[in-house]
Amino acid sequence: MQTGELIQYLRKSKNFSIKDICQDKLSSSSYHRFIKGEHEISFDTVLYLLEHLHVDLDEFLFLKRDYQHFPLKNILTNSLGSYHQEEIQHIRSQAYHFSAYDNDTYHHLGLLCDVILTRYESALYQLKQYLVKVETWTTYEMLLFDCLIPYLDTPFINIVYKNCINGLKRYEHLDQYSHEYIQTAFHLVIFFLHHQDIRHARNIFQSMLSQRLHEPFIFERLHLKFLKSIFLCLEKDVTAQEMMKHVFFVCDFLDIPYYQKRYITILNQLQTVYPELSIFLI
Numbered sequence: 484m485q486t487g488e489l490i491q492y493l494r495k496s497k498n499f500s501i502k503d504i505c506q507d508k509l510s511s512s513s514y515h516r517f518i519k520g521e522h523e524i525s526f527d528t529v530l531y532l533l534e535h536l537h538v539d540l541d542e543f544l545f546l547k548r549d550y551q552h553f554p555l556k557n558i559l560t561n562s563l564g565s566y567h568q569e570e571i572q573h574i575r576s577q578a579y580h581f582s583a584y585d586n587d588t589y590h591h592l593g594l595l596c597d598v599i600l601t602r603y604e605s606a607l608y609q610l611k612q613y614l615v616k617v618e619t620w621t622t623y624e625m626l627l628f629d630c631l632i633p634y635l636d637t638p639f640i641n642i643v644y645k646n647c648i649n650g651l652k653r654y655e656h657l658d659q660y661s662h663e664y665i666q667t668a669f670h671l672v673i674f675f676l677h678h679q680d681i682r683h684a685r686n687i688f689q690s691m692l693s694q695r696l697h698e699p700f701i702f703e704r705l706h707l708k709f710l711k712s713i714f715l716c717l718e719k720d721v722t723a724q725e726m727m728k729h730v731f732f733v734c735d736f737l738d739i740p741y742y743q744k745r746y747i748t749i750l751n752q753l754q755t756v757y758p759e760l761s762i763f764l765i
Contacts, residue, residue: 487518504535620646629667
């Protein structure tokens, strides 16, 4: 559905008059030409119409895509790592087919598939170059970076990880984005712990703790408790084991075995570096 058509549909569905949403911003004749696709209006005017329809931009785009999120976001948030190799190969071929230029989302998706399937150095280099070039990351760069973390080296992550911390601060009051930044920060903490860089891991964890999380953010709070248990254990705090038991209890109680399995996998990997964490696996 085109932008004008959807605005007209929303206006009629809400029983608003043209005057209700256009006020003095747009004439009735210009509005009619716009909804028919005969006239373009500025982005500011579109935002004005949406404001008077009581629809925010994210929701409007969601409706415009027929109740679907942005395709790349769907794939990245579901994590390409969970797909079978054949599926990733199919995604890669489709991505390159629809790619129009080097910096478009489909090209990035194709490169990401190359990295996951073959650890193709040229593809990884192009994505790293893109991430370094972008000074202020939005959710798009954050999701791309999150998928790449297992394939990146420590020097590169040391260069760009502050973009994640800055994102946590910028999106603190936007709940729909906080989830993705917390997820990425969680993966960064694990990365630095794997590489025995406790100082960086702790700094990122402290930034996560300062994030304002509302009560519905159950899984994000669970991540924080999981990490806090690890840091307490490394500090030889006797309360660490009890806290980790609570984390696993919540996983059982909420019937989310994926999270419990994921936490156990992380602990199994980390205990090779920090043997004291083995108390959580008894």
